[in-house]
């Protein structure tokens with residue numbers, strides 16, 4: 004009993020006399036928004052979420068978390084849907100029907116043309132009694148998506164933005180395929196997909212943007228102010244075989260519909276698709292800087308009034 008009574012005194016004493024631990028000092032350097040960004044990854048990649056495999060309790064928990072964050076930010080569902088969820092189903096390679104759910108919301112812009120900002124929230128679940136937490140893959144993309152949603156809620160965008168947290172990417176881009184097959188908005192209004200998948204783990208400060216090989220018109224928007232992050236253009240030349248990432252995450256579903264895309268991601272790392280892809284192993288400072296740089300690039304694009312002209316699209320619509 005005495006020990007417990009003494010404890011507050013000891014803590015108080017140590018606070019006054021001992022220097023603050025290094026960790027606390029680091030934490031103080033993070034702004035509120037940065038702490039939220041990290042918290043979103045930490046929660047979604049915690050063991051309680053059981054690796055967020057499509058169709059499991061962990062995936063359901065992830066949906067609840069993302070939906071609650073959407074609500075907290077004040078995002079509206081897409082008008083054609085009654086809520087945030089878009090349900091779909093597919094058959095896996097054993098012929099079993101699996102149900103998935105995308106979580107979608109939108110922020111109306113000053114015009115009706117749409118940019119879809121996406122990240123998948125599912126991962127591969129539990130294997131051999133180990134939780135594959137998927138911190139980088141892809142709690143990081145979801146956390147950045149939430150950060151951007153919050154930013155644009157407070158800073159009205161020119162383009163209408165759809166925030167799409169896709170399910171079942173790990174089972175073959177199923178959520179994004181369902182989205183473009185049964186789009187809750189007119190597909191021709193979608194001018195660009197910006198997809199994020201693994202943006203928090205790179206020791207060299209390198210983030211790749213894939214898509215400008217096919218859409219070189221987008222290159223001019225890659226102006227960022229943070230020298231600590233190298234945004235490299237690449238992994239999108241079809242001649243490079245498996246090094247071409249064009250169809251390796253959800254942007255591939257948009258590409259299949261000839262919708263321009265940018266995919267942000269890092270090179271595979273030692274924890275890729277391993278149980279060690281955990282919160283403690285992501286590069287926190289890199290992640291914060293990467294998310295900010297992506298937001299800068301999205302802002303550069305959003306300032307462009309005429310995406311039609313970027314993609315040299317024939318004017319299909321009558322002048323209004």
Ligand SMILES: [Zn+2]
Nearest residue numbers: 140141200201
């Ligand atoms: Zn992924």
